[in-house]
Amino acid sequence: MGIVVMKFGGTSVGSLERIRNVANIIAKKKDEGHDVVVTVSAMAGETDRLINLLKEIDEDFSPREYDQLVHTGETASSPLVAQTLISMGYPAVSLTGYQFGMITDGSYSKSRILDIKADRIFKELEKGKICICAGFQGVDPKTDDINTLGRGGSDTTAVAIAAALKATVCEIYTDVDGIYTADPRIVKNAKKLDKISYNEMLELASLGAKVLQSRCVELGMNHDVDILVLSSLEEKPGTLVTKEDEEMEQVVVTGVVSDKNQAKITLTEVPDSPGIASTIFNKIAAENINVDVIVQNVSKEGNTDLSFTVQKTDLIRAKDVCSQVAKEIGAKEVLADGDIAKVSIVGVGMRSHSGVAAKMFTLLAEMGVNLMMITTSEIKVSCVVEEKYSELAVRTLHEAFVEE
Amino acid sequence: MGIVVMKFGGTSVGSLERIRNVANIIAKKKDEGHDVVVTVSAMAGETDRLINLLKEIDEDFSPREYDQLVHTGETASSPLVAQTLISMGYPAVSLTGYQFGMITDGSYSKSRILDIKADRIFKELEKGKICICAGFQGVDPKTDDINTLGRGGSDTTAVAIAAALKATVCEIYTDVDGIYTADPRIVKNAKKLDKISYNEMLELASLGAKVLQSRCVELGMNHDVDILVLSSLEEKPGTLVTKEDEEMEQVVVTGVVSDKNQAKITLTEVPDSPGIASTIFNKIAAENINVDVIVQNVSKEGNTDLSFTVQKTDLIRAKDVCSQVAKEIGAKEVLADGDIAKVSIVGVGMRSHSGVAAKMFTLLAEMGVNLMMITTSEIKVSCVVEEKYSELAVRTLHEAFVEE
Numbered sequence: 052m053g054i055v056v057m058k059f060g061g062t063s064v065g066s067l068e069r070i071r072n073v074a075n076i077i078a079k080k081k082d083e084g085h086d087v088v089v090t091v092s093a094m095a096g097e098t099d100r101l102i103n104l105l106k107e108i109d110e111d112f113s114p115r116e117y118d119q120l121v122h123t124g125e126t127a128s129s130p131l132v133a134q135t136l137i138s139m140g141y142p143a144v145s146l147t148g149y150q151f152g153m154i155t156d157g158s159y160s161k162s163r164i165l166d167i168k169a170d171r172i173f174k175e176l177e178k179g180k181i182c183i184c185a186g187f188q189g190v191d192p193k194t195d196d197i198n199t200l201g202r203g204g205s206d207t208t209a210v211a212i213a214a215a216l217k218a219t220v221c222e223i224y225t226d227v228d229g230i231y232t233a234d235p236r237i238v239k240n241a242k243k244l245d246k247i248s249y250n251e252m253l254e255l256a257s258l259g260a261k262v263l264q265s266r267c268v269e270l271g272m273n274h275d276v277d278i279l280v281l282s283s284l285e286e287k288p289g290t291l292v293t294k295e296d297e298e299m300e301q302v303v304v305t306g307v308v309s310d311k312n313q314a315k316i317t318l319t320e321v322p323d324s325p326g327i328a329s330t331i332f333n334k335i336a337a338e339n340i341n342v343d344v345i346v347q348n349v350s351k352e353g354n355t356d357l358s359f360t361v362q363k364t365d366l367i368r369a370k371d372v373c374s375q376v377a378k379e380i381g382a383k384e385v386l387a388d389g390d391i392a393k394v395s396i397v398g399v400g401m402r403s404h405s406g407v408a409a410k411m412f413t414l415l416a417e418m419g420v421n422l423m424m425i426t427t428s429e430i431k432v433s434c435v436v437e438e439k440y441s442e443l444a445v446r447t448l449h450e451a452f453v454e455e
Numbered sequence: 456m457g458i459v460v461m462k463f464g465g466t467s468v469g470s471l472e473r474i475r476n477v478a479n480i481i482a483k484k485k486d487e488g489h490d491v492v493v494t495v496s497a498m499a500g501e502t503d504r505l506i507n508l509l510k511e512i513d514e515d516f517s518p519r520e521y522d523q524l525v526h527t528g529e530t531a532s533s534p535l536v537a538q539t540l541i542s543m544g545y546p547a548v549s550l551t552g553y554q555f556g557m558i559t560d561g562s563y564s565k566s567r568i569l570d571i572k573a574d575r576i577f578k579e580l581e582k583g584k585i586c587i588c589a590g591f592q593g594v595d596p597k598t599d600d601i602n603t604l605g606r607g608g609s610d611t612t613a614v615a616i617a618a619a620l621k622a623t624v625c626e627i628y629t630d631v632d633g634i635y636t637a638d639p640r641i642v643k644n645a646k647k648l649d650k651i652s653y654n655e656m657l658e659l660a661s662l663g664a665k666v667l668q669s670r671c672v673e674l675g676m677n678h679d680v681d682i683l684v685l686s687s688l689e690e691k692p693g694t695l696v697t698k699e700d701e702e703m704e705q706v707v708v709t710g711v712v713s714d715k716n717q718a719k720i721t722l723t724e725v726p727d728s729p730g731i732a733s734t735i736f737n738k739i740a741a742e743n744i745n746v747d748v749i750v751q752n753v754s755k756e757g758n759t760d761l762s763f764t765v766q767k768t769d770l771i772r773a774k775d776v777c778s779q780v781a782k783e784i785g786a787k788e789v790l791a792d793g794d795i796a797k798v799s800i801v802g803v804g805m806r807s808h809s810g811v812a813a814k815m816f817t818l819l820a821e822m823g824v825n826l827m828m829i830t831t832s833e834i835k836v837s838c839v840v841e842e843k844y845s846e847l848a849v850r851t852l853h854e855a856f857v858e859e
Contacts, residue, residue, distance in 0.1 A: 067511055104535060107471055109542040116541065119534040119549045123527040130523035131508060137520065138513040145523045149553065150599050171599070195554050195575070 052084040053219035054176070058091070058186065058209035062226050063283040064128050065095035067135075073283060074135040076224070077181060081141055086176045088216065090186040090209040091132055093124025114159035118188075118199045122148070125185035125205065133183040143181040146171065148188035148197070153208070155189030155198035162189060162198035164207065164270075167215035184212060203264030210267045214274035221271065221278050222289075223263065228282035229290035230255070230262060233307045233449045237442050240454050244305065245288070248295040251305045254397040254431045268292060295399055303400035303407060304452035309441045311392045313343065314366040315423065316373055320354040320383035327380055328357070334372050340365045344393065344435060346424045354383075358424060360435060363389055391423065392441035395433040396448055407452075408432045414451055420444055456488040457623035458580070462495070462590065462613035466630050467687040468532050469499035471539075477687060478539040480628070481585060485545055490580045492620065494590040494613040495536055497528025518563035522592075522603045526552070529589035529609065537587045547585040550575065552592035552601070557612070559593030559602040566593060566602035568611065568674075571619035588616060607668030614671045618678035625675065625682050626693075627667065632686035633694035634659070634666055637711045637853045641846050644858055648709065649692070652699040655709045658801040658835045672696060699803055707804035707811060708856035713845045715796045717747065718770035719827065720777055724758040724787035731784055732761070738776050744769045748797070748839060750828045758787075762828060764839060767793055795827065796845035799837040800852055811856075812836045818855055824848055 057080065059073050073091075081087050092098075101121050105112045129145035136143035148155075152168030175182050186205025189198050200207055206223055213221035230252065233241040247255075249272035256265045262280055271278045271292060281289035299305070321327060328347070335342055345359040361369045366389055373385045394415075401407050408425075411432055415422060420443075424435035436444060461484065463477050477495075485491050496502075505525050509516045533549035540547035552559075556572030579586050590609025593602050604611055610627055617625035634656065637645040651659075653676035660669045666684055675682045675696060685693035703709070725731060732751070739746055749763040765773045770793055777789045798819075805811050812829075815836050819826060824847075828839035840848060 067508065070512075101531065104471065105538060108474075108535065108538045112538055113541050116534040116538045116549060119537070119551070120531055123531040126530070127505065127524055127527040130520040131512065133523070134509060134512050134516055134520045137517050145520055147523070147601070197551075 053086070054216045055080055055085045055087055056209050056213040056216065056218045056221045057087065057089045058205060058221070058223045059089065059132075059283055060205065060225055061092040061095040061098070063224055064091050064132060067131070070132055070135050073132060073224075074139060074141075076283065077132075077136060078139055078141050081181060088172060088176070088182045088184065088212055088218070089132065090184045090205055090212060091125065091128050092186050092205040094128050097124040097127070115196065118159045118197045122185070122188040122197050122199050125187050129183045129185045133181075136181055136183075141181055142179055143183055144175050145183045145185070146175075147185050149190045151182065151184045151212070153189035153211075155191055155200070157191035157193060157196070157198060159196075160199055161201040162191075164189060164200070164211045167211055169212070169215045172212070172216065184208065203267065206264050206267035207270060210270045210274070210276050210278060213276045214270065218276070221276050223278060223280050224283035225262060225280060226282070226284065227262060227280075228285065228287045229280050230292070230306070232305065232453045233445055234309075237309070237445050238307070238449045241449065242453070244290045246291040246293055246299070247305060248299050248399050249292060250295065250430055251299075251397050251399055252292045254395070254428070255306050255308055263292070300400050300403060302398055303404045304396045304398040304448075305400075306397050307395070307445050307449045307453065308397070309392050309394045309445045311438055311441055312363050313360045313391055313393050313435065314363045314369075315358055315360050315388040315391050315435065316366070316369055317356060317358040317386040317388075318373055318377055318382045318384075319356050319386065321357050322381050323350040323353055323355045330380060331357070331373070331376050334376050335369060338368055338372055340369050340372070344424050344426045344433065346426070360391070360393065360424070390438045391435050392438045393433050393435050394441060394444045394448065395431055396452055397431040399430050401430050401432075410451070411448060414447055415444060418443060418447060456490070458490040458492060458620045459484055460613050460617040460620065460622045460625045461491065461493045462609060462625065462627045463493065463536075463687055464609065464629055465496040465499040465502070467628055468495050468536060471535070474536055474539050477536060477628075478543060478545075480687065481536075481540060482543055482545050485585060492576060492580070492586045492588065492616055492622070493536065494588045494609055494616060495529065495532050496590050496609040498532050501528040501531070519600065522563045522601045526589070526592040526601050526603050529591045533587040533589045537585075540585055540587075545585055546583055547587055548579050549587045549589070550579075551589050553594045555586065555588045555616070557593035557615075559595055559604070561595035561597060561600070561602060563600075564603055565605040566595075568593060568604070568615045571615055573616070573619045576616070576620065588612065607671065610668050610671035611674060614674045614678070614680050614682060617680045618674065622680070625680050627682060627684050628687035629666060629684060630686070630688065631666060631684075632689065632691045633684050634696070634710070636709065636857045637849055638713075641713070641849050642711070642853045645853065646857070648694045650695040650697055650703070651709055652703050652803050653696060654699065654834055655703075655801050655803055656696045658799070658832070659710050659712055667696070704804050704807060707802050707808045708800045708852075709802040709804075711798070711800050711849050711853045711857065713796050713798045713849045715842055715845055716767050717764045717795055717797050717839065718767045718773075719762055719764050719792040719795050719839065720770070720773055721760060721762040721790040721792075722777060722781055722786045722788075723760050723790065725761050726785050727754040727757055727759045734784060735761070735777070735780050738780050739773060742772055742776055744773050744776070748828050748830045748837065750830070764795070764797065764828070794842045795839050796842045797837050797839050798845060798848045798852065799835055800856055801835040803834050805834050805836075814855070815852060818851055819848060822847060822851060
């Protein structure tokens with residue numbers, strides 16, 4: 052039996068009753084003969100409570116003080132889990148980021164993991180102890196300062212620990228029981244996947260499926276760590292995120308997703324000269340606005356229309372930036388549209404099956420859905436459509452590609 | 456202008472509004488040209504909230520996990536104070552026990568300070584920053600484990616930092632404005648003292664005046680750190696705890712205090728043979744019960760009566776232990792009395808003035824107060840009396856010794 056790393060999110064440790072449930076899951080794993088290392092998030096609501104205190108002092112707070120404050124949420128939840136296990140007769144120790152050797156790069160509030168010096172974890176495991184590691188936090192040894200990893204940082208912590216320990220598997224416990232072919236609230240016949248490739252999961256993660264953060268999947272892919280997504284509320288097989296295999300390639304479309312948190316900006320009659328796109332997107336980037344899909348139409352009379360999507364919450368800021376830029380570069384006008392959604396199909400099988408995109412466009416056309424933007428990668432096709440068609444599109448595509 | 460160390464308790468940082476008030480006091484000190492280092496407690500109620508969570512899991516919790524959990528209270532309050540100062544335009548950094556080099560002895564929940572490696576504090580002060588140090592916590596470098604210092608640990612932290620930095624003064628801000636000759640709620644004419652000697656303060660601290668913990672006064676005495684007790688709520692001169700001087704010796708009685716949190720146990724007809732007292736008090740100590748006054752009557756027919764006082768909360772446990780011991784050693788019976796109080800007068804002037812104790816006994820006798828136990832030191836006389844006489848005794852003694 053090898054080392055198993057388990058991760059429990061904020062909802063799973065949101066109350067002492069839930070923590071008891073988590074402790075039972077951990078104890079069972081230990082009883083099976085595994086060495087067990089656990090990562091926990093802060094109790095649900097605690098991180099927000101701390102951030103709100105800081106924001107009440109100053110919306111424009113110091114990132115260093117943010118990290119010094121916010122990491123206490125995970126630091127406090129881990130000893131509560133450890134104590135529950137100890138009281139059940141399972142020797143356990145809670146460990147802070149500093150104690151389990153989590154070394155980060157010194158950037159506050161969105162730090163990257165540089166290394167995990169796992170000696171302490173190995174020492175505790177040798178003594179037969181279960182290690183409860185505070186997620187989301189590390190220390191920069193150059194300054195002794197605390198760094199947090201950004202939202203979703205506890206998933207990343209778990210996978211990084213699994214990589215450092217060469218663990219058999221990293222189990223991520225959430226409030227859903229796995230990855231589905233579509234959102235079950237939209238598609239009645241959505242099925243849980245037994246497994247999915249890292250690449251497909253990455254496309255799904257960045258496309259709006261909120262189960263796993265992209266960073267954590269990338270880390271798993273780079274270090275060959277299998278990630279098992281499971282429910283902490285009911286005992287059920289979950290979904291394994293793992294290396295691509297032949298079986299996966301048989302399936303053309305693994306999942307259908309929509310993302311309604313999208314908005315579209317169009318600059319019309321942009322002079323089509325070198326460096327214009329770079330000017331626009333550098334200004335957008337300088338405002339910390341993430342751009343997703345970018346489409347540029349063919350040039351007509353030396354002018355072109357340029358469209359791109361941003362998060363809905365960034366729409367007003369993005370429009371302001373573009374209005375300024377439009378004047379500078381001599382574009383005609385800036386149009387903003389918040390009523391859009393991005394609908395995507397994902398599957399590694401696309402690589403060896405032709406006509407998938409064409410079939411998707413036909414299906415959407417037959418429903419009378421206008422395609423505003425299209426982007427593709429090797430393993431996905433995304434279409435930006437009017438928001439009101441979003442659910443219908445997902446249902447139809449799921450029926451045609453997945454249920455068929 | 457030298458280094459000033461300031462300490463603010465949990466009530467003083469109990470809300471963001473109170474933290475703003477604290478930040479104003481700190482900023483004013485900085486404006487006066489001092490280098491400023493601050494120690495803070497957890498926000499009022501936070502430590503109890505965390506302890507209650509742990510107790511709800513298991514009353515008999517792991518001391519290690521207690522420390523891992525409870526220190527987060529101070530870790531979280533310090534960045535809130537630092538951020539408030541930063542937002543006011545005063546550069547500040549919060550520092551955890553690990554970051555400001557607080558090295559402790561490895562014993563959980565009641566650790567002793569071994570050393571403070573203050574390089575980081577000096578470096579930050581050189582950069583012109585105000586250091587906000589989390590009180591109550593340190594790290595054992597042998598294990599990297601977190602140790603807390605026990606209740607009142609933030610006062611001790613402040614004095615230890617002042618000693619390490621050779622600070623001019625350690626200012627302890629509380630919700631009272633200094634040390635009084637008696638509790639002003641009991642004695643209308645109680646006066647605030649301008650200064651008091653370490654030794655007198657130690658007697659008062661252990662006698663039930665709750666302003667400063669004994670440990671912190673001892674530390675100040677051993678390292679020659681002047682401690683100034685002040686109010687964080689109003690600007691007033693406080694009381695300086697400092698080395699004894701001639702002026703102090705002129706005053707016979709500096710303060711009158713009563714402690715109602717006392718209870719008395721009597722073992723009657725204890726066989727008067729060597730080792731009996733040691734047997735009794737070892738068993739009591741093994742139960743972690745602190746004994747205060749001990750009185751043994753003269754032996755009569757080979758038997759003696761032995762009385763001692765404990766904290767009221769320990770009375771039932773102490774009685775249980777004594778009932779067992781009484782059987783073992785052949786004592787007659789165990790009497791318990793919870794309705795007592797200890798009334799004391801304290802003053803370095805007693806050393807050079809005779810008849811003080813006699814005068815105290817006379818005054819109490821004239822009131823018809825029966826003295827159940829008497830203990831004295833060089834600078835104090837304590838009498839255990841019926842609880843109902845406690846206030847009357849304090850008032851009468853204050854009038855006779857202090858107001859005269």
